[in-house]
Amino acid sequence: MTPAARLSAAIEVLGAIDAQRIPAQKALKEWGTAHRFAGSGDRAAIAGLVFDVLRRRASSAWLLDADTPRARLLGMLKLERGLDADAISALCDGSRFAPEPLTETERAALTSRSLDGAPSYVAGDYPEWLDSHLKRVFGEARVAEAAAMASRAPLDLRVNTLKAKPEKALTSLAHLGARKTPWSPIGLRIDLGADARNPGVHAEEDFIKGGIEVQDEGSQLAALLTGAKPGEQVIDMCAGAGGKTLALAAMMQGKGRLIATDRDKRQLAPIHERLSRAGVHNADVRTPKGPDDTLSDIRASADLVVIDAPCTGTGTWRRNPDAKWRMRPGALDVRIKDQLEVLDRAAPLVKSGGRIAYITCSVLPQENGDQITAFTARHSGFAVVPPAAVAGALGERAGEFLAATHQTPEGLLMTPARTGTDGFFVSILRRG
Known part of the structure; x- marks a missing residue:
């Protein structure tokens, strides 16, 4: 043609x-x-x-x-x-x-x-009803932030350190134009042109053998910021297809107990094959069966509960541009209710000194800081870990990364304009 x-x-x-x-x-x-x-x-x-x-x-x-x-x-x-x-x-x-x-x-x-002279929602390419919400979090910078969310996203890969080393994977994928990601020490990036075809990563030997996974750098960073450690008991409550479950497993180096579950068992379908390919042997996948809670046997024993919360996905508009035009206010209300429920389910699972990592791929304050404020009001035993301490998980890049993010007392927000990633909010809550 x-x-x-x-x-x-x-x-x-x-x-x-x-x-x-x-x-x-x-x-x-x-x-x-x-x-x-x-x-x-x-x-x-x-x-x-x-x-x-x-x-x-x-x-x-x-x-x-x-x-x-x-x-x-x-x-x-x-x-x-x-x-x-x-x-x-x-x-x-x-x-x-x-x-x-x-x-x-x-x-x-x-x-x-x-x-x-175009209105903010026109210049930033987002639905008019979202203007007040974006203004609340970004102020006059909302046009620039939204314009960045309308840009084309690169293809990011996460190196699975259970099976590969970043340096070796970088060399192996050089023919695809792979380079290191700016922030994640285990990330690789492939820039895509306007008419680029899918580079066929799934056919690469590194992928087939479990050495790499497709995962946005922001998602990689969100997992790293949870601070999951070898030997801990970690619960991934909204595991879905297992993207962050795999990242957590690599951080745990195969040591400790990793439980993955999701209220929607259809979302869990791919996780078993992915865990096998990645060489993960310490994960227990709990698929819902009937109305019983799959985590009913756990009480105040988890070191870390990760909530990759169901959300509107506003932070992923670069990858799903038609989703923003189909989004309606009612969808936000539904997601807020879902987030409140999963946060309250997580609270009794955490032991004293343990933590909840609350993550969304949204930039809307109602799904992010507002949820954390409301949660700490309902559960006085939890306190927000300051973003500066959370960013410490990135080592020598922590200060520079922290300066690039949008910070609030409730957590930190990555955006395409600030960090070159998808939009991700991360808040760590520690139980006293």
Whole structure:
């Protein structure tokens, strides 16, 4: 397919997303099924265009003064891809499979309009109803913070120190352009271009043998900041597919007791194979069976309870750009209730001197600091560990990392703008 034909395909997919109100991945899959002539490179390029439009949906529509799939695509080409009106016009020439030529109105908009004077939620590309929430945490910096959350994310890998060493993995994956992550001592990063295909990490020998896992650097850091140690009893209450469970196991060096569970047993399905491949032998996976609590036998004995809490996922907008446009206020209310419940379930599991690590991939204060404030009010025996002490788990990089984060008395927040990671909130609560 020509570059122009890819633009036409992207407009078609965006139209399907609007008309059918379906997730972008489903629309892309259906388009690919109906157009089997398109190669993997074409499909990757079309997906890149669609997701870039979703990242810049509000600002692109503002720039063209029209909220249609075509207008949003044209606006994105200028704002995200850096093309000028002439370059865009060359692609939209009306030839076979190409988009129709630019109208005078479209050319004028691409030439003269900008985001000057645009509302914060337009310039930052997020739903208007979230503006007050983002203003509360970021203030006047919310546009810059949100714009960074609309940028393209790299592919981050975590080296599994039970089976590999970071230096050796870096050399082994040099052909993929891997480099060290800025903060995590066990992280590798592969930068992806606008039309890049998936580099096929799952087919690499390092992955097959369990030496690496796909995990955002922010998630790696969140696990490291829990301070899990060999010999401890650690409970991962919201283990899901096991990303942080694997990281905790490596930190424990196979020593101690690691319990992984999740209220939604469907989420746990991949964890068994992942633990086996990673060489983890001290993990006990507890799958829910009926209404009974899988942790009912544990009382005040855990050194560490990790809560990778269910949340709105606002910190992962770089990877799931269509999710932010489908998010509704009611979803926030549901997640807040879920978080309160899991925090209260965790409290009686922790022994004296033990700790709870509360983690979200959200930047919203209602899911982060507000939850911690409310929890310590309900459970007076717990106190927040100061962020400076928490960051000490990163060793010599602690001070620099701490300065990059957004800190509050309740914990610390990583963001794409500040730390180059997904948005993650981390709070450590110690039981007196």
